[in-house]
Amino acid sequence: MKNAFWLLLLPLFSCLDQPDCLRTADTALVISFRKLEGGARDTVVLYQVAAAGADSVFYSPANVPDTLKGVNALLAVNPFNTETLFTFYFHESEKELHVGYNRQVRFVSDECGSEVFLSSLEILNTTFDSVRVVNHQLTKSRVVNIEIFN
Amino acid sequence: MPTGVRFGVDMISLIRTPIEPKFSGWEGVADIDFDRYYLVLEAGRWSRDLASANDSYFNSGNFWRIGADINFLTNDPERNNFFLGLRYARGTFSEQLTTNIYDPVFGMSVLRNENNDVRASWAELTTGLRVRMFSVFWMGYTIRYKIGLNTKEPGGMLPYDVPGYGRTDKNSTWGFTYYVLFRVPFREAK
Numbered sequence: 001m002k003n004a005f006w007l008l009l010l011p012l013f014s015c016l017d018q019p020d021c022l023r024t025a026d027t028a029l030v031i032s033f034r035k036l037e038g039g040a041r042d043t044v045v046l047y048q049v050a051a052a053g054a055d056s057v058f059y060s061p062a063n064v065p066d067t068l069k070g071v072n073a074l075l076a077v078n079p080f081n082t083e084t085l086f087t088f089y090f091h092e093s094e095k096e097l098h099v100g101y102n103r104q105v106r107f108v109s110d111e112c113g114s115e116v117f118l119s120s121l122e123i124l125n126t127t128f129d130s131v132r133v134v135n136h137q138l139t140k141s142r143v144v145n146i147e148i149f150n
Numbered sequence: 151m152p153t154g155v156r157f158g159v160d161m162i163s164l165i166r167t168p169i170e171p172k173f174s175g176w177e178g179v180a181d182i183d184f185d186r187y188y189l190v191l192e193a194g195r196w197s198r199d200l201a202s203a204n205d206s207y208f209n210s211g212n213f214w215r216i217g218a219d220i221n222f223l224t225n226d227p228e229r230n231n232f233f234l235g236l237r238y239a240r241g242t243f244s245e246q247l248t249t250n251i252y253d254p255v256f257g258m259s260v261l262r263n264e265n266n267d268v269r270a271s272w273a274e275l276t277t278g279l280r281v282r283m284f285s286v287f288w289m290g291y292t293i294r295y296k297i298g299l300n301t302k303e304p305g306g307m308l309p310y311d312v313p314g315y316g317r318t319d320k321n322s323t324w325g326f327t328y329y330v331l332f333r334v335p336f337r338e339a340k
Contacts, residue, residue: 020319024154028151051255053256075253076253076254078253078256079251079256080259081284102305103308104305105247105306105307106307106308106309107200107205107207107247107249109200109202110172110200110201110205110207111202113203113204113205114204114205114247114249114251
């Protein structure tokens with residue numbers, strides 16, 4: 001019995017698992033533009049998107065100088081705050097979108113560091129005609145979070 | 151009627167504390183027999199102090215478990231145990247995380263978050279051995295499969311490590327305790 005006791009102990013030390021460096025959190029907000037009538041995807045031309053608290057504008061792609069043309073826009077929200085005010089500059093107008101969210105920090109491990117989860121996304125204020133939140137969590141899967149109807 | 155009560159201490163926690171700078175803790179156990187069934191009480195405390203390139207994490211807390219084991223070595227003359235059991239566990243802990251975050255758009259900032267007096271509960275399926283070494287001294291170990299962790303934190307920070315349970319990033323986890331025990335007999339077993 002006492003021999004079995006020691007033998008059974010040996011393999012147990014191989015069961016100690018190591019933390020995974022899996023990260024799912026993201027600070028990218030995916031916005032989809034849709035037509036107000038019918039809801040079909042809409043292609044827009046953005047000259048600039050700015051965010052309060054940031055020195056730089058978000059978009060000036062090399063292939064279309066100073067503009068962004070497409071049906072989706074990928075914006076970075078402020079991870080140090082629980083709200084971000086975006087200003088969208090179109091050809092002859094500008095619109096504002098003020099979003100709020102919950103921020104939670106998670107320590108992954110001493111090897112992997114930490115990550116910031118942004119969830120419970122909501123529209124605080126906007127000058128767009130119609131806006132809705134379709135996904136409240138910002139994740140690396142980069143699914144559409146907000147649909148804007150023009 | 152019970153024939154005795156055993157008291158034990160987890161040697162892994164005691165050994166880890168002086169040699170592992172990231173960990174400090176202890177854990178004890180007491181059990182009492184009712185024929186082939188054992189009522190088990192366990193309690194302990196641990197703290198962790200971890201750091202990465204941009205983060206520092208610290209936690210500290212207490213925990214206890216109550217449960218029962220069924221001994222399957224009913225005919226052993228030394229009254230050694232091979233058991234299966236269940237535990238219900240509760241804990242209270244606090245943790246702090248300071249992290250330097252760099253964002254390519256919004257720059258760098260330091261976030262400080264803490265959870266204070268967070269309550270946690272979970273369940274465990276257990277198995278293990280208790281072997282009488284000599285006289286009143288016993289040794290043994292318990293393998294734990296921990297499930298159903300529930301924590302109530304105020305928000306701002308997701309718990310990383312719950313004392314008595316371990317890391318929270320998985321729905322279940324394993325634990326292992328290696329006890330040195332002594333038994334106080336009440337009466338001779340039949």
